[in-house]
Amino acid sequence: MITSNSSKEKGFSGENEPGWPRLSQTENGEVKALPEPVCRWTFQEEAGEVRWSEGRERYALKEMAGPVARVEDGVVGPYAMEVSEGQWLNLARAECPALDFHGKGKPFSVVAWVKRAPKSVPECQAVAGMWNETVETRQYCLFLDLGIWSSAEQMCGHVSATGAPTPGYKYCMEAAIGATPVDYGVWRQVAFTFDGTWVRVYLDGKLDYRPGLNPYYWPHAINDGGTDGSDFTVGAVFRGGAMGNWFTGRLGGLAVYREALPEAAVAELFATRKV
Structure with a gap:
């Protein structure tokens, strides 16, 4: 967590433009104003419907492997989306330029509520991001159970400088990886932030500290996938020539910010059951 010796306010990493509320913390760590996310999905739609985002942009996630069920087990609302193994949602790259974080000094955050379910194939699980391994246009993605650096079942914030x-x-x-396994069958808040230098992952509003891996020092530019780069996908990524790394379970909300939210902001979203 970034700290400050200032007795006044501790700012955030991100742009500051007219009409965009500045996220700041008082001396006791309270969040004075949360910024508007680029996109926020609450997943209240019925199966078969496009999932439209709220926030600064109105983007449409589309089902790619049949209707994705809606269940009465919500977090940010009465319902959640239940993703079966082999299902995912897609947002074409050309349709979501505000989610295309690339270059030097481009902060962002991905926040989600997940309730994991067992799956038949033991592999990592992609929650959301722009990550295409097949054509080597990786940029960023929130994962579970990444399986690198002696890890299993934890959450991971994956980044790439080259796409390869x-x-x-x-x-x-290249990833920040937490220490705590994300258990099955219960709602957990998972969050991934990048401030241009450090990658961090949070579990239920708290930095899931792991020496050397969370926070993860990464003072690099995010890969620019170009016009042929990765789409924004939820529940899977393109790797080995096909979709895979399936997330299986329920999603209660998903948001992407163009700021690196501080721990106090992530904690507030957890406490208020928001994204």
């Missing part, structure tokens, strides 16, 4: 595997490795190894 890390030199000397089969896979991209």
Whole structure:
């Protein structure tokens, strides 16, 4: 967590433009104003419907493998979306320029409520991001159970500077990874932030500290996938020539911010059951 010696306010990492509320913290860590997310999905729609975002942009997530069920087990509302293994949602790259974080000094945050369910294939699970391994246009993605750096079942904030595997490795190894397994069958808030230098992941409003891996020092520019880069996907990513790394379970809300939210802001979203 970033700290400050100031007795007044501790700011946030991100742009500051007219009409955009500045997120700041008082000396005791209270959040004075949360910024508007780029996109916020509450997943209140019925199966078969497009999932439209709220927030600064109105973007449409589309079902890609049949109707995705709606269940009465919500977090930010009465309902949640239940994603079966093999299902995912897609937002074409050309239709979501505000989610295309790339270059140097581009902060962002991804916040989600997840309730995991068992799956048949033991593999990592992609929650949301722009991450295409097949054509090496990785940028950023929130994962569970990444399985690198002696990890299993934890949440992970994956980033890439080149879009390709890390030199000397089969896979991209650049990620903040928490210490706590994300259990099955219960609602958990998972969050991933990048401030231009440090990648952090939070579980239920708290930094899930792990020496050397969370926070994760990464003072690099995010890969620019270009016009042919990755779409924004929820529940899976394109790898090995096909979709995979399925998330299986329920999603109670998802939001993407163009700021690196401080821990106090993530904690407030957790306490108020928001994204």
